[in-house]
Amino acid sequence: MNIDVFRKKKQQLTIFALAIIGITLLSSNLTDFDFMHSLISVPEALKWMGSNLFITNEALEKMPSIMDKLMETIFLSIAATTTASIIALLLALLGSQTTKVNNFFSTLSRFIASLFRNIPIVAWALILLLSFGQNALTGYFALFLSTLGFLVRAFTETIDETSKSSVEALQATGATYFQVVAKAVIPECSPQIISWILFMIETNIRSSTLIGILTGTGIGFAFDLYYKNMNYSVVSLITLSIIAVVIMIELISNYVRRVIL
Template identity: 30%
Template sequence: MNAVQIQSARKMKRAQTILFFVVLLGLIIWSSIGAEFSFGALFSGIGESFRFIFFDFLPPDFSSLSQLIEPALQTLYMSVVAMVIGSVIAGMLSFLAAATTSPHPYLQIGVRAATSLFRNIPVLIWTILLVAAFGLGAVVGTMSLILISIGMLTRSFAEVLEEIDMGQVEAVRAAGGSYFQVLSQAVVPQFLPGFIGWSLYNFEINVRASTIVGMVGGGGLGFILQSKLKLFQYQEASMAVLLVLVIVLIVEMITNRVRERII
């Protein structure tokens, strides 16, 4: 490449960079107009936000803690049930969704498509739909978390199965092992650490998501939080938020320790 070509390439790259930033700036301005975003409105509301948080919302009302214990336990129950049922169903589906273990390519595509539907519809939408169909309550919240868990874990488990050492699989096949013998002797032992790790991670996600689920009628702490906000009982709502934070941090600490010991 001669000097003229090098200079031309540099000019082309510079022009592409300028064009990229011009398009990016245009998208930002267009999106800001569409969203009616304004820095003036943002900064003008800082004082009111400060007053609300530090004078209305805080400090938490610790006297309301006794009322929150049962909803907090309900939140944990929902998360555990969703994790257990979701991981078991997803574990079975993942063997059909992974290229290394699926008996037929069409079955693999079908399972991936179905579980993708569960995963890509937000948990909030699932909860609203289920509340409309079944009414308010923790059962609806648990069902929403199960659907999301199945969608997320099937994909994650399938990826774990597609990364296993195929040498062990081929060795069992060469010894005349059947499909189920291959799974039990070569696949499952390699799959279990990933199964446990992703299931625990899903439990963490469920604990966080259960609060959002509860705020639209799915039970647990989220439902209490929404009720307190509607009744303008902000300091009791603040206590609920603090309890959610404590639960999330404790669950994260425990699951991290378990993963370190098992995996």
């Protein structure tokens, strides 16, 4: 019996592997992608990067303006994440099976989370560009809507994992809905909620760089501007600055998570 199960699983794995290989070959053929040519091009690409992507004294003179744009990107990401987290928490309380008011609001909350989460942030930016144009407001709303969808789902699952015994104990004493949320749900969920907020700040700083290219704001705009002018030394400086900031934010977030969890 065990041999038959093993053979069946082996056949399924073989079929799956062949399907993946077939899809890969088909995709490569349709897109004219040559894997061998790509491998051969790697040494030339590294050589070009070594001869062009180096930081000069002239590029370092641009550092103050680069830092201004970088701080604009960071603050925009933090603002979008924090405001979205407040609304996401309210929707999550309505959507969670533990704290839902009724089935209608629970379904509505989960629908909003699914809709906003499944539309890519770039798509949000392109949609909003038609209404708001190229400005920081477009970038803010794109980050806000994408973050809202993700956090509603994350917060809802976090609240669902709350110990139901403490909730039922408060309800048995005649506590109101808001008292149950404030005394039982929020205190237990707050470490995980803070962790999700920090994670989204990290993610949005990365995403806002791309959004800035579309909206003409922040560090993404500076990168696009110097890249189109073929000023690769400044582009290299901007890239390293972004990497340094992302690593720094991640280290801070990891430290905070270790403290609160």
